[in-house]
Amino acid sequence: MTITDWTQRFHGTSHLPDAVRARLRAAARIVKFRNGAQVFGPDNVPDSLMFLYEGRIRVSQSSDTGREIVLYRVEAGESCVLTTACMLAEEAYNAEGIAETDVTAIVLPKLAFDRLAAEEDAFRDFVFQAYSRRLIDLLRVVDDVAFGRIDVRLAERLLALADAANEVQATHQQLASELGTAREVVSRVLHDFQKRELVSQSRGKITLTDTTALQALAHST
Amino acid sequence: MTITDWTQRFHGTSHLPDAVRARLRAAARIVKFRNGAQVFGPDNVPDSLMFLYEGRIRVSQSSDTGREIVLYRVEAGESCVLTTACMLAEEAYNAEGIAETDVTAIVLPKLAFDRLAAEEDAFRDFVFQAYSRRLIDLLRVVDDVAFGRIDVRLAERLLALADAANEVQATHQQLASELGTAREVVSRVLHDFQKRELVSQSRGKITLTDTTALQALAHST
DNA sequence: GTCTCTTCAGTGACAATGTCACGAAAGCCG
DNA sequence: CGGCTTTCGTGACATTGTCACTGAAGAGAC
Known part of the structure; x- marks a missing residue:
């Protein structure tokens, strides 16, 4: 360039x-x-x-x-x-x-x-x-x-950080630092996302398996 | 001017x-x-x-x-x-x-x-x-x-809003709007301040009775 | 391989804060 | 006084943050 x-x-x-x-x-x-x-x-x-x-x-x-x-x-x-x-x-x-x-x-x-x-x-x-x-x-x-829910914000951020393969290369701690919250909170929310089959996880990587549902969550107030 | x-x-x-x-x-x-x-x-x-x-x-x-x-x-x-x-x-x-x-x-x-x-x-x-x-x-x-405690922030704000007579003319709702929190939270914290004799209250008005202690609280972390 | 070490993630208990649903009290005005 | 509005108090519960600890995953040494 x-x-x-x-x-x-x-x-x-x-x-x-x-x-x-x-x-x-x-x-x-x-x-x-x-x-x-x-x-x-x-x-x-x-x-x-x-x-x-x-x-x-x-x-x-x-x-x-x-x-x-x-x-x-x-x-x-x-x-x-x-x-x-x-x-x-x-x-x-x-x-x-x-x-x-x-x-x-x-x-x-x-x-x-x-x-x-x-x-x-x-x-x-x-x-x-x-x-x-x-x-x-x-x-x-x-x-x-000040006003946002943590699950909504995490969904937003995951979508923003995802690569072309819908994968986010980040640890829970790094995601917590994105949102200004604590790692445990991210772990809990991601665990919940996993149970709802919105994402799947492996060490240091989140795979977005249902971006449509995540977007719905992200755009809900 | x-x-x-x-x-x-x-x-x-x-x-x-x-x-x-x-x-x-x-x-x-x-x-x-x-x-x-x-x-x-x-x-x-x-x-x-x-x-x-x-x-x-x-x-x-x-x-x-x-x-x-x-x-x-x-x-x-x-x-x-x-x-x-x-x-x-x-x-x-x-x-x-x-x-x-x-x-x-x-x-x-x-x-x-x-x-x-x-x-x-x-x-x-x-x-x-x-x-x-x-x-x-x-x-x-x-x-x-993102990181502040609500009691510390309220103490700060009370000191900032106080007039020369150490009085703050504001309802709990207005103070809540200053800090981006809910009225009930302000009510609870002020009630606590009152029990610790840092302030006294009447309808629509807070009187700072111990500004030294409030400052100490405001400047803690 | 397997052992150790470090980093990362899961979890339960509890504290702090936010939400909801009420009702009581204070002031205003007829 | 008796309604009426605004302000404040409070308990129950949900969400989020903190702490302490455990276990799992991977990297490197051997």
Whole structure:
């Protein structure tokens, strides 16, 4: 994938014009992370703005009691606004970004970012839109956690994480961290799903055997 | 309060310079809301950007089962970024802003906003910072809801809502809506607080009788 | 192979929180 | 005073979270 591809890939209706892409390419610096590496976190505050070129980043927040919840995922073509937020806000917070695949990111020094934001409407819109999308994502997380049933949320997440063969490669602990709950809870719900023949399990893997029923469950209030 | 005062009031380290203030004043339009009025919501999507000039707005999200949770409050001098997010994102979401006092807001038409964002670094920084702060606010909400104990959260909120006389004018239902829980839960916890002589109650009013102990509880884990 | 070691999953008991169905008490107003 | 609405209290139960422990599955050593 070229940078040109990337700049065309960002989510939204508008596309960055050639001139902006060229300027972005000129100012950008490429950084790579291995699968599993921490891209940013409380002890690793980047001083520049990051755009994801290739791969996927999982952004999660952890409690001081060891529990964890996934906030959202950054896909190729999206920007990682939390790094910006992190930069601007002095307050500490305990969110971190973990590379879920090998990751290539574009780092834009703050100065170059400012210039682009000032001079290119399309770029500025892109960044504002990125912020907006993350806000909406977080609203959804709040809604789920505050008001959602755990079985519904697990069904949703299983469907979202399943591969083409309807299999989810994840331990119960990892699924618990997706939802911000405890492993035992996931085990119990999955056991129930199994009895209802919605899924079958083996160590570290869930097979969705009745996606229709799971979808019905996921979409029930 | 003048607009000049307002532009100096926004949270952060930098201040908007005179030139920016003048331009803002020139482009702005004033809108007023009564205490209790809905400033924005699912059925009331503004087409412009809003900055709060005077008063306070409570932004909350409600579930389809009737429960509700307060996300944050917008104070005078801050911008209401959810309206922006709302504009940019097509997706529906169920957050709404309610005026907690009589409110005076500054509405900046999108075109004027774009020009200012393009031409004034300080203004752009202000807006980015506003977004960042809201993101951080929401991270805190997620953390509280997903991992926090209800008694600790209630103690925190009581302290935050108390007036100079250490009194909180709120029904149990309203406090439940602050925290995204059920009235009965608030009733039970307050009853417990009362037995421990941390608060005393009368209809629609809580008096904090031992703020020290409440603070200790609020700051525990 | 089988032994050990680590990671992962299952389970029962209990605590914390949410839901439901009531009824009692406090204030308002005729 | 006597209705009326809103607010609060409460018990029973469902769901979810915590703790302590057990057993099962796989990886590697031998």
